[in-house]
Amino acid sequence: MDNQSKSSIGVKDLKKSFGSQKVLDGISFELGEGKVTCVLGRSGTGKSVLLKLLIGLEKPDSGTICLVGVDVVKSSITELNEARKKVGFLFQQAALYDSMTIEENVAFPLLRHLKQSDSERRDRVHQLLASVGLDKDLAKLPSEISGGMKKRVGLARALALEPTAVLFDEPTAGLDPMSAAEIAKLIVDLRDQRHITSLVVTHDLHTARSIADRLIVLDASKIIFDGTLQQFEHSSNSFVTQFLKDAA
């Protein structure tokens, strides 16, 4: 964290509380470039808050946050926005703009940040949607499509500005097993084909097993495990063993 590279993402001694409730207490980690890191933990352990802190949507009580080389806490809004353009974010419910069609949702960041002709933008949108397996019903509104499709549209939108990293908030939550597997495959493809760094917050151990290069487990506001899938499976930590037993 001290010698941050242009593409590094990480936190150091991060603390966050809401009122008297301590959510994160001295969290530190740095993401491996081009790797998929999964953050596991029970619901309400601050996993989503961690993502929002990373992208600058929440402010920490103390600690350092580095987003593609930018200090999120100390940087100006202009610097932070430049960093945000390099990082995609897939929200838990996809957070598609409900007054826009699927096509307009994906085109929105392109329209705002890139100088492209209408035809260039349209081609890029179709290419992005095709890359997540969507090539029809582009004129539909988010309310007219399924949860799995929403997640894919959300992912296409997150990838619009060709980010170097993507943050995923419960990407498979609420999806049927087939849709969840498709999303998991897309995350792996992003790593293998585009060398994109991913941070995936989830409580779905099955998905984590299929995509993770590294696992971080949060409990009681702290990191209680940080290691590979193999280390996780053989961990003697009581929370991890219970987690594995419950997931079996």
Add this chain to the structure above:
Amino acid sequence: MATTWVAKPGEEAEPSIFKPLQEAVEYVGEFGVFTARIVKGIVTPPYEFREFLRQLDSIGAKSLPLIALAGAATGVVLSLQTRDSLTRFGAKSLLPAVIVFSLIKETGPIITGLVASGRVGAGIGAELGSMKVTEQIDAMEASAIDPHKFLASTRVLAAIVALPLLTVVADFCGIFAGWIATTLAEPTSLRLFLSNGFRSVTFDDILPPTLKTSIFGFIIGIVSSFQGMRTKGGTEGVGRSATGSVVLSSLLIILADVILVRLIIEFF
């Protein structure tokens, strides 16, 4: 013996009798910061023309039927109520002037402001509130797009522009409906009605009251956007934001009207 208050887990360290006051001060402070941010968003480039026009249509054009109806109803009521009183004092010939002056100087602007605060205020509060609880506003911010500028500044500016235009419509419909009500009771030509009504009207009677509704538009836009963008607590929170937007903007419009009427009398 001094009472010692012991905090239980999850409770604040000390109970504070000043908490409501502190919350009120915080609310006013946040509102001030929000207002400054929105005004800056309106005056500094890049300008959001496309979204502004979309909002102008939503706030202005789509409010037109309701405002026209409210204006017309006011004109009819003014005609019916005032006729009797003026007849008693032998001043029935002043009826067109009373209707015109009443509508253009006060009734038209305030009716427009209050009706718009209901339709537009609730709409903005609910729409932005819904966007907030479904993380659409967060998604915008995470995409390096300023949601205050894109969502709130455009709505505030559209309300500032739309309200005076809607007031002109309310005035026109009120005067026309007032003539219909008058002529049904005692046939009068429209030309004579307008001639009598506008005989002593000057631009100073029309412009300041009409333009003051820009301030009503600013109040509706800024209050509803603020309520919407700080929504918490799911659908119940969206409902609270919509209600809060209408109540607070209506209250502020009435207060602002008192001050603006005094200023108009003073300076025009």
